[in-house]
Amino acid sequence: MMRLETEINGKPVAAEVEPRMLLVEFLRDQCRLTGTHVGCDTSQCGACVVHLDGVAVKSCALLAVQCQSRKVTTIEGLAQGAALHPMQQAFHEHHALQCGFCTPGMIMSAVDMVERHAGDLDEHTVREELEGNICRCTGYENIVKAILAAAETMRP
Amino acid sequence: MNKFDYVRPTTLAATLDLLRASDEPMLLAGGQTLLPTMKQGLAAPELLIDLNAVSELVELSVTGDGIRVGAMCRHATVATSGAVRDKIPGLAELAGMIGDVQVRNRGTIGGSVANNDPAADYPAALLALDATIRTDSRDISADEFFVDLFETALEPGEMIREVVFPSCRSCGYLKFRQPASRFAIVGVFVARHRQGVRVAVTGAGSAGVFRWTEAEAALDGNFAQQALTGLALDPQQMLSDIHAGDTYRAHLVQVLTGRLVEALGARSLRVRT
Ligand SMILES: Cc1cc2nc3c(=O)[nH]c(=O)nc-3n(C[C@H](O)[C@H](O)[C@H](O)COP(=O)(O)OP(=O)(O)OC[C@H]3O[C@@H](n4cnc5c(N)ncnc54)[C@H](O)[C@@H]3O)c2cc1C
Ligand code: FES
Numbered sequence: 001m002m003r004l005e006t007e008i009n010g011k012p013v014a015a016e017v018e019p020r021m022l023l024v025e026f027l028r029d030q031c032r033l034t035g036t037h038v039g040c041d042t043s044q045c046g047a048c049v050v051h052l053d054g055v056a057v058k059s060c061a062l063l064a065v066q067c068q069s070r071k072v073t074t075i076e077g078l079a080q081g082a083a084l085h086p087m088q089q090a091f092h093e094h095h096a097l098q099c100g101f102c103t104p105g106m107i108m109s110a111v112d113m114v115e116r117h118a119g120d121l122d123e124h125t126v127r128e129e130l131e132g133n134i135c136r137c138t139g140y141e142n143i144v145k146a147i148l149a150a151a152e153t154m155r156p
Numbered sequence: 157m158n159k160f161d162y163v164r165p166t167t168l169a170a171t172l173d174l175l176r177a178s179d180e181p182m183l184l185a186g187g188q189t190l191l192p193t194m195k196q197g198l199a200a201p202e203l204l205i206d207l208n209a210v211s212e213l214v215e216l217s218v219t220g221d222g223i224r225v226g227a228m229c230r231h232a233t234v235a236t237s238g239a240v241r242d243k244i245p246g247l248a249e250l251a252g253m254i255g256d257v258q259v260r261n262r263g264t265i266g267g268s269v270a271n272n273d274p275a276a277d278y279p280a281a282l283l284a285l286d287a288t289i290r291t292d293s294r295d296i297s298a299d300e301f302f303v304d305l306f307e308t309a310l311e312p313g314e315m316i317r318e319v320v321f322p323s324c325r326s327c328g329y330l331k332f333r334q335p336a337s338r339f340a341i342v343g344v345f346v347a348r349h350r351q352g353v354r355v356a357v358t359g360a361g362s363a364g365v366f367r368w369t370e371a372e373a374a375l376d377g378n379f380a381q382q383a384l385t386g387l388a389l390d391p392q393q394m395l396s397d398i399h400a401g402d403t404y405r406a407h408l409v410q411v412l413t414g415r416l417v418e419a420l421g422a423r424s425l426r427v428r429t
């Protein structure tokens with residue numbers, strides 16, 4: 001067991017973990033933050049995407065101990081109280097989900113995408129950059145629309 | 157995943173000490189290949205040495221005649237680095253084509269090169285650009301480094317510190333990707349050096365990345381798509397799997413090389429006018 005001290009969604013978290021515990025297992029099983037999903041566990045689907053120091057990563061391909069003294073943000077950390085994050089709001093308004101399984105990862109990737117491009121996004125870029133996030137339901141149309149709409153609201 | 161001990165040294169010296177003092181150590185870089193392999197039980201190190209806190213390994217710097225890329229430079233860093241885009245644009249383009257955003261945010265050049273997956277992109281760039289792989293103990297030329305599928309010239313316990321790329325007159329990479337895995341079914345890197353043209357092919361060869369020397373000789377004489385007419389690769393030396401057969405791969409190498417040469421020719425014309 002190893003001591004892990006990290007910050008999750010703005011709150012300090014300390015725990016004893018086995019080195020082999022994945023970040024996604026730590027989030028779901030130990031922190032009970034079950035918004036982050038496991039779709040494939042083979043780094044393909046993107047359902048498990050979270051931010052590590054503000055950068056989108058697949059939490060099924062990262063050890064929990066690697067987050068020592070770092071900042072992790074999950075889907076639970078986006079809303080401000082009852083106010084949804086603009087990306088969550090846009091997914092809601094544009095009906096960018098059906099079963100919702102891919103949605104947490106989609107939204108975390110989308111927020112990273114918009115921030116990296118400072119709001120300057122076109123449809124082609126959005127589609128290219130969604131490569132690591134797979135959706136079995138929507139056909140992506142409304143997801144792309146939602147991201148482009150949120151990019152406008154989030155423009156710095 | 158099997159149990160292991162985990163350490164995160166912060167200096168190169170401490171890393172090398174750990175590497176030499178332990179029985180079954182493995183280096184953890186981006187983890188994008190190693191962690192999935194450990195999940196499948198195909199790798200079971202007793203000690204995992206995490207390189208992510210070793211700051212000496214993330215340096216990316218311009219040298220007199222090229223670029224030095226530290227082993228822990230992530231694909232996203234190389235893809236967006238102004239220095240790389242300026243000096244060796246084909247290398248930045250290639251890094252931006254690896255996997256997806258999240259994989260590029262973690263995966264590193266050292267991990268990719270050490271792994272030498274036959275469908276990986278970087279090996280083609282290193283070979284065509286005539287790069288040098290600098291380890292903790294020696295310099296290895298790309299020509300000698302990539303030995304066979306998943307096999308390199310690295311000795312057990314040897315670590316890549318950086319990759320040194322000389323600049324070239326022009327270069328580029330074209331990739332025909334397997335849409336689900338995002339790896340190359342065929343990837344071709346062409347570089348025009350003062351001493352001649354180098355053409356490296358990944359994804360296709362049954363022994364991993366290779367130089368297409370016949371094409372190099374033809375392009376040395378005439379850097380144009382037509383120079384490749386009549387050249388053919390032997391399908392028996394190509395990989396064959398459910399995604400693409402050997403004859404198809406041999407054909408793709410020819411087509412992609414031609415297209416790339418055409419594009420590079422047009423590009424340098426544009427620069428001249
Ligand atoms: C969904 C997905 C898609 C991908 N698509 C592509 C693609 O299109 N093209 C492509 O090229 N790759 C692709 N990859 C692989 C990716 O580029 C990996 O990042 C890379 O192969 C391994 O780099 P890493 O830093 O993650 O290394 P790790 O997984 O941490 O390590 C890989 C191996 O290298 C060893 N190692 C690491 N660093 C060093 C060092 N400095 N010295 C010596 N040995 C070292 C490790 O011990 C291990 O054996 C993909 C991966 C995923 C998950
Ligand atoms: S669960 Fe991590 S990528 Fe699918």
Ligand code: FES
Pocket residue numbers: 096097098099100101102103134135136137138
């Ligand atoms: S909404 Fe069902 S997987 Fe995307």
